[in-house]
Amino acid sequence: MxxxxxxxxxxxxxAAGEVIERPASVVKELIENSIDAGASEIKVEVRQxxxxxxxxxxxxGGIPAQEVELAFERHxxxxxxxAEDLYHIASLGFxxxxxxxxxxxxxxxxxxxxxxxxxxxxxxxxxxxxxxxQKKGAPRGTVxxxxxxxxxxxxxLKFLRKDSTEARHISHLVTRYALAYPxxxxxxxxxxxxxxxxxxxxxxxxVLIEVYGxxxxxxxxxxxxxxxxxPSQRDPxxxxxxxxxxxxxxxxISGHVGAPSLHRASGRYLTILINGRxxxxxxxxxxxxxxYHTLLPKGRHPIAVVxxxxxxxxxxxxxxxxxAEVRFRRSGELFAAVQKAVRHTLxxxxxxxxxxxxxxxxxxxPITRRPSPGQMALxxxxxxxxxxxxxxxxxxxxxxxxRTYIIAEGPEGMYLIDQHAAHxxxxxxxxxxxxxxxxxxxxxxxxxxxxxxxxEEAAILEEKLETLRSWGFDLEPxxxxxxxxxxxxxxLKGGDLSQAVREMIDEASRQAGRWEEEFVISLxxxxxxxxxxxxxxxxxRDLVRQLEETSSPRTCAHGRPTMIHLSAExxxxxxxxx
Numbered sequence: 001m002x003x004x005x006x007x008x009x010x011x012x013x014x015a016a017g018e019v020i021e022r023p024a025s026v027v028k029e030l031i032e033n034s035i036d037a038g039a040s041e042i043k044v045e046v047r048q049x050x051x052x053x054x055x056x057x058x059x060x061g062g063i064p065a066q067e068v069e070l071a072f073e074r075h076x077x078x079x080x081x082x083a084e085d086l087y088h089i090a091s092l093g094f095x096x097x098x099x100x101x102x103x104x105x106x107x108x109x110x111x112x113x114x115x116x117x118x119x120x121x122x123x124x125x126x127x128x129x130x131x132x133x134q135k136k137g138a139p140r141g142t143v144x145x146x147x148x149x150x151x152x153x154x155x156x157l158k159f160l161r162k163d164s165t166e167a168r169h170i171s172h173l174v175t176r177y178a179l180a181y182p183x184x185x186x187x188x189x190x191x192x193x194x195x196x197x198x199x200x201x202x203x204x205x206x207v208l209i210e211v212y213g214x215x216x217x218x219x220x221x222x223x224x225x226x227x228x229x230x231p232s233q234r235d236p237x238x239x240x241x242x243x244x245x246x247x248x249x250x251x252x253i254s255g256h257v258g259a260p261s262l263h264r265a266s267g268r269y270l271t272i273l274i275n276g277r278x279x280x281x282x283x284x285x286x287x288x289x290x291x292y293h294t295l296l297p298k299g300r301h302p303i304a305v306v307x308x309x310x311x312x313x314x315x316x317x318x319x320x321x322x323x324a325e326v327r328f329r330r331s332g333e334l335f336a337a338v339q340k341a342v343r344h345t346l347x348x349x350x351x352x353x354x355x356x357x358x359x360x361x362x363x364x365x366p367i368t369r370r371p372s373p374g375q376m377a378l379x380x381x382x383x384x385x386x387x388x389x390x391x392x393x394x395x396x397x398x399x400x401x402x403r404t405y406i407i408a409e410g411p412e413g414m415y416l417i418d419q420h421a422a423h424x425x426x427x428x429x430x431x432x433x434x435x436x437x438x439x440x441x442x443x444x445x446x447x448x449x450x451x452x453x454x455x456e457e458a459a460i461l462e463e464k465l466e467t468l469r470s471w472g473f474d475l476e477p478x479x480x481x482x483x484x485x486x487x488x489x490x491x492l493k494g495g496d497l498s499q500a501v502r503e504m505i506d507e508a509s510r511q512a513g514r515w516e517e518e519f520v521i522s523l524x525x526x527x528x529x530x531x532x533x534x535x536x537x538x539x540x541r542d543l544v545r546q547l548e549e550t551s552s553p554r555t556c557a558h559g560r561p562t563m564i565h566l567s568a569e570x571x572x573x574x575x576x577x578x
Contacts, residue, residue, distance in 0.1 A: 019101040022160060023050025023149060024169040026106075029098035030144050031177050034058035035276075036092050037142065040200065041185040044174055048191075049166030051149055051157075059141040062114040065121040069130060072110075072123075074100045092277055102146055104128040105153050109145040113138045127152050171195055175211045176271055176278040179305050182207045204305065208256060212303070220256040220303065223345045251310045251334065253341040257288070258303035259349040260295040260555050273307040274315060279326050284308065287335045291342035294428070294521065295552065296559035306338065351392065351415070351554055351565045392553045392563070397540045404531040406540050413567040419535060419543065421556035423528035426546045427491050428557040431520055435471065441490035442472035449485040449497055450478065458483075460505055467516055471523065473501075491527030500526045521557040 020026055027044060034042045037060025047053040063071055074097060102108060103125045113120030120138035124131050150157040160166060167190050178186040178198040185200030198207050208217035255273075272284050284306070292302050316327040328334050395408035395415055406417040434440045453461060458481040461468070468475060472489030488497060504522040529535065535543070547553050547562065556562055 030056040032092035045189040049163030054146040112142040219262040255306040261352040263300040267301040269303040287338040421562040424556040428524035440472040
């Protein structure tokens with residue numbers, strides 16, 4: 001075929017395919033336009049998962065009547081004027097492709113009015129072409145109705161999922177923007193039923209309750225606002241620096257993260273917001289997950305809403321047509337700051353509380369006056385504002401249960417401590433401390449232990465030999481696939497040392513990218529007292545005291561809880577003493 005210039009119709013459909021992937025993409029672009037227009041309330045209505053209808057209503061500034069047609073021209077935008085503005089983008093939209101892309105693959109009815117104009121305007125488009133324009137009475141703001149999405153691109157229509165699946169994507173998106181902008185009232189209707197509504201109270205905690213429910217929101221910890229000054233930078237054109245010698249607006253990290261006891265099987269509960277923009281960023285996602293390292297069980301993911309605000313020149317959002325990806329000027333510093341902020345917050349996580357058994361009889365409540373809504377709201381606020389203690393309270397050991405759990409009493413009730421998990425946390429932090437001082441305690445064996453390994457095990461051991469020696473192992477080759485074990489870390493006492501070494505190599509080798517850290521966790525696990533092992537009262541007291549001195553006493557190195565708490569109030573309630 002000869003080279004030719006594509007027709008405007010084909011070009012518009014290609015561009016639409018880059019921006020509009022599914023009904024949720026339409027909702028995203030329209031919501032962002034509403035936010036940029038200064039809306040305080042945004043209503044979203046969908047039918048048949050957005051296939052039949054998507055309607056977004058806002059009370060923003062609207063578009064002047066003389067500019068309505070221009071808004072549907074490709075690359076028309078009010079967000080920037082020249083290339084220099086690309087380095088200082090403060091709005092969600094800026095490419096000028098959303099409205100024309102939506103109009104190219106659907107039937108659009110657009111109604112808008114500004115505060116200055118007495119009457120609004122209605123514009124009707126099909127396949128990107130204007131077929132009707134008229135004056136129309138309307139409140140200030142904009143109403144965009146998108147019907148029969150992909151009616152002229154049947155191939156794209158076939159790729160859509162079931163209506164319920166598409167509606168779920170839309171719901172997920174609306175709730176993300178509600179989390180990003182708690183001061184805006186969002187509502188979502190599907191098939192005439194309200195699926196979501198936020199209050200617009202400016203409180204992120206209120207939105208968390210609406211999105212995740214009161215029980216889950218109550219287990220989320222507020223990130224202490226962290227502000228890091230960002231030095232001013234030279235502009236991209238090399239025209240000198242702006243504010244030379246001064247500091248630009250700093251990096252700010254805020255949000256809520258779930259306590260380690262709150263986790264899910266999927267990573268979709270991790271919400272990252274960059275300057276109010278919901279993005280999927282692997283770098284920051286990894287930073288947040290790293291902050292939970294050793295605090296979550298394997299295969300589980302945290303619930304978190306982390307907002308990062310930084311100067312526009314520090315982030316490049318002009319990466320992807322859908323603006324779902326970003327790049328950072330100083331990614332390493334940002335990674336460290338986010339990880340630090342989240343990890344610091346998690347150190348204050350409360351101890352898990354035992355829920356009342358479902359079969360337990362309800363104690364008869366005393367005859368009291370029901371608290372007023374105002375009193376209940378005040379109680380919630382007081383509870384929300386209480387900062388949890390970062391250390392566990394002083395505990396008095398009472399005994400051992402099932403040769404597995406230590407029973408202890410504290411100032412706030414009873415505690416059950418998993419002896420293995422608690423000892424694993426103690427040993428893990430002890431090993432890290434000793435390694436930091438280059439003084440890992442080692443114990444020589446009376447007689448060398450011969451390890452006959454398979455070829456893969458021997459290859460792994462050969463590769464990691466120096467690392468193993470730095471952790472207290474004394475190993476030397478004794479043939480092709482045989483090693484002599486002469487010394488082990490002091491925490492490994494008794495048991496089948498040969499089997500323990502094999503298991504640690506096998507477990508840790510599955511995590512190739514972080515082999516050493518997984519190995520240390522496995523080492524602490526094998527050295528810890530096991531479930532079913534009888535402990536003397538003195539041993540239990542020593543273990544509890546050592547646990548109190550650790551930096552993260554509430555979870556073992558694998559992320560399991562070390563203890564659960566049965567409060568005095570709950571005990572009174574269960575025995576009918578309330």
